[in-house]
Ligand SMILES: NC(=O)C1=CN([C@@H]2O[C@H](COP(=O)(O)OP(=O)(O)OC[C@H]3O[C@@H](n4cnc5c(N)ncnc54)[C@H](O)[C@@H]3O)[C@@H](O)[C@H]2O)C=CC1
């Protein structure tokens with residue numbers, strides 16, 4: 001008897017383009033959301049977009065509340081839940097980079113409320129995904145969360161954000177190549193659940209981005225358009241898979257461990273990009289695709305070395321040899337890398353000297 005079933009949850013409205021920030025109130029109306037919104041943001045995105053969106057609500061006769069979080073932690077999720085209850089909010093709007101959107105997503109899941117995603121940076125592929133990513137002591141959780149009811153991605157805002165945020169988003173997408181390699185390996189060796197559609201969409205997204213790398217240049221609003229579409233497509237791949245597997249393999253474990261060893265040293269996307277160069281080497285050796293990944297990152301100004309990440313060689317090696325412990329996700333790292341092997345791989349790929 002056939003007993004499989006799946007429930008794929010995706011946004012109902014995706015609004016992308018020049019000046020669409022001012023459409024948030026209209027999108028809320030179209031979704032028939034009633035009552036008071038709580039805008040969940042972080043310090044810089046608050047001024048960039050949350051306050052203008054709040055002003056639009058006020059002009060429409062709706063009184064919004066705002067809460068500012070500083071970090072992506074379970075404490076921040078609690079802060080937002082308490083603010084939603086204290087302010088009698090009816091739905092949430094995440095306004096900012098990956099951290100603010102993740103926290104809004106997880107709080108809305110807990111509160112059983114709808115949420116909208118309003119990215120201010122094309123820096124990560126959590127914009128539409130149904131996952132939240134949170135560090136917790138020695139581990140890193142990929143938490144099932146509420147996908148957004150709608151996404152409003154203003155390319156004018158995204159293009160005005162610092163360029164390195166956009167290159168981080170590109171690197172988060174390029175890392176899909178190795179994430180899917182790890183996923184296929186885990187399917188073969190550990191029989192983990194695998195989605196051909198999720199994997200194919202993730203790989204195709206990276207392919208399209210790399211093919212369009214010439215259009216990803218500082219100062220071009222078209223860059224924000226190209227990158228945001230890829231970030232959304234990658235998020236949809238995660239929602240189809242029901243896990244972050246299509247977009248998160250060993251290169252993400254490496255980045256999550258760096259977040260513990262050298263907090264705030266570099267952007268998430270930049271860290272996973274450098275991790276992807278090294279894990280591509282582990283998958284394919286000299287003849288593997290690690291050079292293609294390095295060149296793709298280089299072509300869009302993303303870091304390809306420890307120095308460009310602002311890290312010393314020893315931190316990179318420590319992360320590489322210990323990151324398999326971060327979570328129970330089988331990857332090319334298996335039960336962990338030997339220190340000499342890690343040094344050899346990192347040196348051969350030019351990540352360390
Ligand atoms: N849930 C998911 O599926 C995914 C979650 N993530 C998570 O997202 C986070 C990484 O996202 P990021 O955006 O890199 O981090 P972030 O949210 O900390 O943003 C990076 C920096 O950019 C600033 N910023 C944002 N918009 C700006 C603007 N318009 N102008 C000037 N500064 C601006 C922020 O204030 C912050 O200082 C990590 O916690 C990562 O784990 C990443 C990918 C997928």
Ligand SMILES: O=C(CO)COP(=O)(O)O
Pocket residue numbers: 125126131132133134140141142172244247248252253
């Ligand atoms: O960053 C992600 C995909 O780009 C997902 O993060 P996790 O590794 O926490 O699942």
Ligand SMILES: [Zn+2]
Pocket residue numbers: 124125172247248252268269272
């Ligand atoms: Zn990522």
